[in-house]
Amino acid sequence: MKPPAFDYVAATSVDMAVAALAAAGSEAKIIAGGQSLMPMLNFRLIRPSVLVDINGIAALAYIEEAASGICVGALTRHYQLETSAVIGRHFPVLSCAMTHVAHLAIRNRGTIGGSLSHADPAAELPMLALLLDASLHIASASGTRTIAARDFFLDALTVDLASADILTAIVLPKLPPRTGWGFEEVARRHGDFALAAVAATLTVADDAISHARIALTGVGPTPLRAAEAEALLPGHPLDASLVGRAIEAARTAIAPETDLHASSDYRRHLAGVLTGRALAAAWRRAQTSAA
Amino acid sequence: MNKAHDIAVTVNGAVHEAAVEPRLLLADFLRHTLGLTGTHVGCEHGVCGACTVLVDGDSARSCLMLAVQADGKRVETVESLGRIGQMNALQESFHKHHALQCGFCTPGMLMTATDLLKKYPLATDDDIRQGLSGNLCRCTGYEHIVRAIRAVVGK
Numbered sequence: 378m379k380p381p382a383f384d385y386v387a388a389t390s391v392d393m394a395v396a397a398l399a400a401a402g403s404e405a406k407i408i409a410g411g412q413s414l415m416p417m418l419n420f421r422l423i424r425p426s427v428l429v430d431i432n433g434i435a436a437l438a439y440i441e442e443a444a445s446g447i448c449v450g451a452l453t454r455h456y457q458l459e460t461s462a463v464i465g466r467h468f469p470v471l472s473c474a475m476t477h478v479a480h481l482a483i484r485n486r487g488t489i490g491g492s493l494s495h496a497d498p499a500a501e502l503p504m505l506a507l508l509l510d511a512s513l514h515i516a517s518a519s520g521t522r523t524i525a526a527r528d529f530f531l532d533a534l535t536v537d538l539a540s541a542d543i544l545t546a547i548v549l550p551k552l553p554p555r556t557g558w559g560f561e562e563v564a565r566r567h568g569d570f571a572l573a574a575v576a577a578t579l580t581v582a583d584d585a586i587s588h589a590r591i592a593l594t595g596v597g598p599t600p601l602r603a604a605e606a607e608a609l610l611p612g613h614p615l616d617a618s619l620v621g622r623a624i625e626a627a628r629t630a631i632a633p634e635t636d637l638h639a640s641s642d643y644r645r646h647l648a649g650v651l652t653g654r655a656l657a658a659a660w661r662r663a664q665t666s667a668a
Numbered sequence: 669m670n671k672a673h674d675i676a677v678t679v680n681g682a683v684h685e686a687a688v689e690p691r692l693l694l695a696d697f698l699r700h701t702l703g704l705t706g707t708h709v710g711c712e713h714g715v716c717g718a719c720t721v722l723v724d725g726d727s728a729r730s731c732l733m734l735a736v737q738a739d740g741k742r743v744e745t746v747e748s749l750g751r752i753g754q755m756n757a758l759q760e761s762f763h764k765h766h767a768l769q770c771g772f773c774t775p776g777m778l779m780t781a782t783d784l785l786k787k788y789p790l791a792t793d794d795d796i797r798q799g800l801s802g803n804l805c806r807c808t809g810y811e812h813i814v815r816a817i818r819a820v821v822g823k
Contacts, residue, residue, distance in 0.1 A: 378712040382670045385690035385736055408737075415732040416713035418691075428690065430737060456726070456787075480802025481783055482717065485726040486733070567801040 380418035384427045391437070391516050391545060394429050398541040399518040401427040407543060408432075409452060410487035412479070413495045437490070437545060440464065446550040451490025451543070455502075456481070458489060467551055468509060470558035470576055474501045477560075480568045490544045496599065498533045499570035501562070504600035506547060508576045508592035514546040521545075530599035553588065556580040557663030559655030563647050565638065571595040572639045573647035575627075577655040579615065581663040586610045591623070591655070596633040596648050603627040606652065615660040623656060624649040675739035679704065680748040688735045695719045697735035698745055706746040706775050710804070717803030720776040721745050727783035746775035749782070757820050758782060767816035769807035776803050781817050790821045 388394035398405050404426035408414055417423050431437065437452035440461050447467055449458065458464055459475035478484055478492075478501050492502040493513065506513070506526040513524050518541055526547075529537050538544065562574035573595040580588040589610035591603040606626035613619050633644035672687040679702060686701055693712075698704045698721070710716035712731045719730040722744040750756040755763065758781055768774045777800070784790060784799040796814045805813065 379693065379696075380691040380734075382689070382691055384670050385673060385734070387736075387739075408734075411732055411734075411737075412714060412729075415734075419693075419713050419731065428734075432737060480717070480780075481787065481799060482720050482727040482729050482780060482802060483714065483732075485723075485783075486728050567798045 378419055380415075381421050381424045383425050385430065386427060387430045387433050389433045391434060391543060394431050394434065394543055395516055395518050395541065397427065397429045398543070401429070403540045405429055405540065407494075409491040410454065411491075412483045412487040413491065413497065431543070442467075443548075446548050448546055448548050449489060450546050451488060451493075453489050455479070455484035455487045455489065455492070459484060468505075468549060470560050470578065471505050471509065471549075473558075473560045474505050474562075474574075474576060477501055477562050477564070477568070477571070477574070483568075489547065493529070493547070494536060494538055494544050496530055496534055496536045497570060498598050498600075499572075499574075499595040500600075501571065501574060501594065503530055504574065504576055504592045504594035507600045507602055508578065508590055509549045509552075510590075511547045511549050513544055514548070515542050516545045517542045527602070533598040552578060553580045555582065555663055555666050556588075557659040557661065557666055559658030559662070561651040561654045561658070563651065573633070573644050573651060575648065575651040575655045577652070577659045579610070579656065579659040579663050581660075585612055585614050586660075589656075591627065591652060593627065593631065593648055593652070596631045596644050601631070603630055603652065605630050610656075615656060620653050620656055624653050627652040673736045673739070675736055677735075677738045677740075678742045680744055686735075690734060690736050692735040693731055694721070694723075694733040694735050694738050694743070695730035697738070698730060698743070701735075704745050704747055708772055708775050710772070710776075715802075715804070716773070716776070717780060718773050718776040720779040720803070722779055722783065725783075725786075727780055744779070746778055749778060757823060758785070758816075761816040761819045762813070765812050765816035765819060767808065767813040773803060773805040773807075777805065777813055785817070785821065790817070793818060796821075 386397045406425035437450040439450040441448045465472045511526040559577045562571045577591045589607045594600040606623040628649040633641045635641045676685045708718040710718035714729045714732045721730045
């Protein structure tokens with residue numbers, strides 16, 4: 378229950394962190410908020426030779442509005458995202474989701490880059506990155522690259538990051554006017570990982586849905602978009618029959634695992650119910666949102 | 669032993685300098701190096717909340733932080749809140765409302781509540797319960813802890 382021995386490098390710039398990672402090879406680990414890494418170290422599930430601490434890279438902690446969308450630095454803490462006025466104005470669905478992330482002491486330390494890189498299959502933030510079509514900026518010794526959230530999550534706890542890569546920022550494109558949102562989660566205890574959670578946005582034009590997005594987490598190895606359910610919605614107003622068909626499409630598209638916390642059947646049931654509720658909330662909010 | 673790092677941490681207002689092995693947890697630095705045993709260590713993997721302290725004013729699990737990461741930071745432990753015969757308002761409220769039995773979780777409850785009271789309006793008891801959801805108590809059933817915090821909201 379104590380970490381194994383390791384060397385420690387306190388990086389003060391991305392260049393310094395990237396160089397330290399490249400020098401250490403595959404034995405190095407980045408530590409940001411440490412809220413997932415430290416338990417793994419304490420349990421000795423991992424034994425890195427070097428920890429590269431990026432908490433001192435102040436330039437990675439920011440939330441900025443740009444023409445392309447809202448840029449969020451990877452070292453931004455969950456609590457900062459939860460309480461950011463800019464995020465609240467552009468992505469209230471994200472503000473809402475963040476209140477479900479663990480507990481205050483975890484949100485104070487945990488970073489968005491850490492959560493996305495760790496990619497727990499039941500975490501909220503990877504689902505929101507998928508829902509909001511985020512693009513992720515990654516730095517390494519050989520340069521920088523940008524990857525879409527939909528291509529980033531490969532498997533449980535597995536993302537498209539090499540051992541010497543650092544996720545530096547995400548960019549969230551702004552939502553169109555008249556977009557409503559819904560976020561629904563069931564967990565055994567507030568702050569626990571979701572048994573299942575669903576986030577949705579509906580954009581409305583001429584009293585019908587013009588664009589729909591539905592993302593789910595906790596129901597597979599990675600978060601996913603319910604593409605079949607999304608495709609049913611444009612061109613129609615949301616009514617009970619349409620919600621029913623969207624629920625059925627979402628349920629059919631997933632194959633949740635049974636584990637200690639919930640059976641596969643129960644998770645599929647939750648995914649359906651929560652999809653219905655999230656769509657209803659998104660439709661309701663779209664009616665009252667500014668044109 | 670891996671190379672020790674020199675750190676200077678301000679704990680409860682006093683600067684402490686030490687050379688620490690990188691893997692030393694902040695919780696163990698506080699308890700074993702500084703002898704501040706008010707911070708309790710329960711699960712050592714961030715689930716029970718007993719080891720919660722304030723780092724630069726924000727609540728944090730001291731079992732999920734390395735001592736070396738506290739270099740240059742300001743740490744407050746439960747010892748900073750008050751003294752015997754001179755408890756702060758939150759501690760007095762815990763006493764008055766019987767918000768502890770064995771007391772193991774109490775340091776973490778107090779430090780968590782200190783941060784919650786600063787950051788959230790805690791308008792309802794549900795808000796308080798959600799705020800405490802990361803702190804386990806196996807004695808009280810939480811009811812009296814919620815009452816103790818309720819009594820100091822807005823004061």
